Amino acid sequence: MNKRDAAETKARILSAAERLFSEVGFDKARVDDIAKEAGVNKALIYYYFESKDEILETLFSSLVEDAKRMLVESVEKTSDVLNEDNYKALFDVYIRFIMEKRKILKVAIAESVKESSSISVVMELGNLIINAEIESIRKACESKGLNYPEDKKEILVMEFFTGLMPFICFALFEDQWESYYHMSEKELCEYFYKAFKKTHLAAHLPK
Amino acid sequence: MNKRDAAETKARILSAAERLFSEVGFDKARVDDIAKEAGVNKALIYYYFESKDEILETLFSSLVEDAKRMLVESVEKTSDVLNEDNYKALFDVYIRFIMEKRKILKVAIAESVKESSSISVVMELGNLIINAEIESIRKACESKGLNYPEDKKEILVMEFFTGLMPFICFALFEDQWESYYHMSEKELCEYFYKAFKKTHLAAHLPK
Amino acid sequence: MNKRDAAETKARILSAAERLFSEVGFDKARVDDIAKEAGVNKALIYYYFESKDEILETLFSSLVEDAKRMLVESVEKTSDVLNEDNYKALFDVYIRFIMEKRKILKVAIAESVKESSSISVVMELGNLIINAEIESIRKACESKGLNYPEDKKEILVMEFFTGLMPFICFALFEDQWESYYHMSEKELCEYFYKAFKKTHLAAHLPK
Amino acid sequence: MNKRDAAETKARILSAAERLFSEVGFDKARVDDIAKEAGVNKALIYYYFESKDEILETLFSSLVEDAKRMLVESVEKTSDVLNEDNYKALFDVYIRFIMEKRKILKVAIAESVKESSSISVVMELGNLIINAEIESIRKACESKGLNYPEDKKEILVMEFFTGLMPFICFALFEDQWESYYHMSEKELCEYFYKAFKKTHLAAHLPK
DNA sequence: GATGAATGAGAATTCATTCAT
DNA sequence: AATGAATGAATTCTCATTCAT
The missing domain is CATH 1.10.357 (Tetracycline Repressor; domain 2)
Known part of the structure; x- marks a missing residue:
């Protein structure tokens, strides 16, 4: 995959996180659900971000x-x-x-x-x-x-x-x-x- | 202990909970910590309240x-x-x-x-x-x-x-x-x- | 349960841990398995010990x-x-x-x-x-x-x-x-x- | 790259692995870190070796x-x-x-x-x-x-x-x-x- | 040969809640 | 009323390994 896709994946994660955070609150939002919503593997989230924070x-x-x-x-x-x-x-x-x-x-x-x-x-x-x-x-x-x-x-x-x-x-x-x-x-x-x-x-x- | 104390205990729990909820947010506040702050046993909280909610x-x-x-x-x-x-x-x-x-x-x-x-x-x-x-x-x-x-x-x-x-x-x-x-x-x-x-x-x- | 049992439970955990650590090494030993071997709930291990360390x-x-x-x-x-x-x-x-x-x-x-x-x-x-x-x-x-x-x-x-x-x-x-x-x-x-x-x-x- | 480089790359991987294994132990040593230490891409390690073992x-x-x-x-x-x-x-x-x-x-x-x-x-x-x-x-x-x-x-x-x-x-x-x-x-x-x-x-x- | 991206199966730790006394 | 012990279900984060290019 090229950089274009990587950026898009990262954006999808951010967008899913934003949605979930606003819906249930940061603390109640599960990384698992962010992954599901973003359509990516959970571990990939940790490839792009250090932590949920x-x-x-x-x-x-x-x-x-x-x-x-x-x-x-x-x-x-x-x-x-x-x-x-x-x-x-x-x-x-x-x-x-x-x-x-x-x-x-x-x-x-x-x-x-x-x-x-x-x-x-x-x-x-x-x-x-x-x-x-x-x-x-x-x-x-x-x-x-x-x-x-x-x-x-x-x-x-x-x-x-x-x-x-x-x-x-x-x-x-x-x-x-x-x-x-x-x-x-x-x-x-x-x-x-x-x-x-x-x-x-x-x-x-x-x- | 009599009812006076019971009411006071309940109040202490509520007050501790209020403090913690406002400090770290409801979701991050732990029942354990509420108990500690209120100076009561954690199980006692469940004697007075159904749940954290x-x-x-x-x-x-x-x-x-x-x-x-x-x-x-x-x-x-x-x-x-x-x-x-x-x-x-x-x-x-x-x-x-x-x-x-x-x-x-x-x-x-x-x-x-x-x-x-x-x-x-x-x-x-x-x-x-x-x-x-x-x-x-x-x-x-x-x-x-x-x-x-x-x-x-x-x-x-x-x-x-x-x-x-x-x-x-x-x-x-x-x-x-x-x-x-x-x-x-x-x-x-x-x-x-x-x-x-x-x-x-x-x-x-x-x- | 009284203190006698608590001490015994703790001892069972330690003994199970010792066995597993020596068998597969500290890093490969899973807390799950220690719990299983000790016959206790995994969370109980964290009630008695801060961490695996x-x-x-x-x-x-x-x-x-x-x-x-x-x-x-x-x-x-x-x-x-x-x-x-x-x-x-x-x-x-x-x-x-x-x-x-x-x-x-x-x-x-x-x-x-x-x-x-x-x-x-x-x-x-x-x-x-x-x-x-x-x-x-x-x-x-x-x-x-x-x-x-x-x-x-x-x-x-x-x-x-x-x-x-x-x-x-x-x-x-x-x-x-x-x-x-x-x-x-x-x-x-x-x-x-x-x-x-x-x-x-x-x-x-x-x- | 020619065979000389391949052998050298493999040697660099081995040397990095040896260093890390001895420093933190085999189990705690991460393939990621071996790659970093050896200055190679992680996937390349799997080109030269079947597994960490x-x-x-x-x-x-x-x-x-x-x-x-x-x-x-x-x-x-x-x-x-x-x-x-x-x-x-x-x-x-x-x-x-x-x-x-x-x-x-x-x-x-x-x-x-x-x-x-x-x-x-x-x-x-x-x-x-x-x-x-x-x-x-x-x-x-x-x-x-x-x-x-x-x-x-x-x-x-x-x-x-x-x-x-x-x-x-x-x-x-x-x-x-x-x-x-x-x-x-x-x-x-x-x-x-x-x-x-x-x-x-x-x-x-x-x- | 080489790489960035992706994944599945964990693994430690957490935590609300309950039990027995 | 009160407590120490116990539990199940999560939850975050990890990591060896693989894929596509």
Whole structure:
């Protein structure tokens, strides 16, 4: 087999692992089942990865890398985030990213919440995103001649807990909401945008 | 030993379990370690509980019961939530509750996020809290002669994702924030209130 | 079950392990088989021992402890080792000890020979025995007015390689000798005593 | 690649295997590591050898062949072994051989000691060597008009346990002695010769 | 000859749970 | 109520060996 196949096999393993981890949790997911789902021999998993932990680390690394890429791209595209149309476009980019990554995000949250995990992925990822966000807003303010808010910590807290977290929680619970409140993804997403605009976005926009 | 001791033993087991579950996660927590932490014989745990799962269920039930009690009490005490001073008092009650329950909340989130968990505690708890909240606001609106918003679903979504979730995430990540951004709990909490007021609360208050 | 049974169970495990280790070697011996041989559940082995390694360490410790006990007793009993009758008695004690311990000695040799084993049991045991032996001889010399040999290192080397090692090798290969050269244990043992007397003992006895 | 390289590759594999077997024992040595140490692909090992066992058998065969060659040569060179100078020369030949082969000898001992090994290499090798030795002595006796000892078994036992075994044990434990008793190889070797002369050799020499 | 990928059959260790007292 | 001992079913990881190229 050539490198092409090897990479594909590795990807299949990662994808199966991601699915299982998000379904039953990292600890309950069995390597045996990952192998079955990926259609490979169990030992082959250990040929590509040191341990079950390393699979998770690889998935987390990809998540962070993809987030970085997404942020760079979205910063390039967006000019003035404080304009509502632009913000909606950005919102869509974020929602798409977060929904695409929902599986691994669930695992990331579940693992990050454990007190034993030193530097959690969620903190790393969060830091990345809120700083990019803050930067965008700062630029938008400057270009408009508005003076950008003062206290760095205040804005960090606001971005993280009332900006990022609702997003992430949307990805986390969207499917349960669908069945619990009988709403479609589209409907939910629209309501979520409304809510987000009224709360977080409103706090940013000049009154 | 008498019933007093029995109840206390059971409580010790629950408390040890809660601690361990939140530290390493439900699946990684070993019954052996719970016994050690609680200072009881492992078999005794099975005298009081059917299984490890039942311990978790008991903890989750307590959480829900305590939330109900807290909600009833806070509803009784608070008259007009749309007044900022009153809201601050309510905010404090919520923060206190959520911080007191942070350990089991971490476990609840981690478990609820798994796609295999049918009706997650978080949805149950969330439903409870946002409905109480909505009720409070409705009453406040009525007493002020303001007409209460229209769409039930819209308000549910807003309360859940931009009201409750930031709170819960605060409980989840407060400790990691402390060490990551070098802030004290008090400082963080103050910033969080500011952010919450500017976003979620602002959306409720009449302009 | 009471402590009596627990100790007996542990002993059964150790005995089964000793048998298997000596038969197929430590590495090839399976914990499954130890359990089967001992008539206990495999998990019970891990209730009493941390790991397969710990079983071996326990066996080695017992070997060393038993050797110490044997040496103390034999020193007490024997007065003048340089008298042939006394020496024969001592020889018998040694032979009996070494034959009784042949199983674990085989394992000890096999493990000690590995370059990865830091301080091998064989060196530890050897040091113990040759020092006891040297002490006996020194005392016998003194009581006879003979002056005891000079160079400590010289005597250490002689005791270890031409005294102890033939003994240990006797325990190691006695059974293979029986079938290879068609000799009974008794016959072999007699020849061995003759050989030992002519070589090692002769070197000690005054000409 | 040509035959020269093939032979060299095979030799590299054998040498790496010998090193690893002696370091961690045959069972713990992994084919993967042999490949790494030899700088070849793992599958290539199976091109040259049927199995891991066959590698060991090849090493053991070489040991026996080399022993035979060494014995033939030393018999040719040595005339009268009962003369001390000649004996010292022979001793040096043996010591050199045994030290050169120490790695594989360690493996041989470890494997031979297992009760499951039918005809152990050590017995085979031992038989070879002690018979050559006995033959030398017999010739020396005859040439001197001394009558050679009667009982074949007696002399076999003596040669094996008090002649060969100390030698082999010297190869086995020399390095551990160096570090345990802080002696150099040269020093140890000299003491060993003294001890050997006083015990085994003395038994052969006419009084 | 040589290699990266793949596999089957283990093997040690774990762990929730139960039993006997 | 309480405990030490015991168990069955996993579960992660290993490793000699083979395959396809």
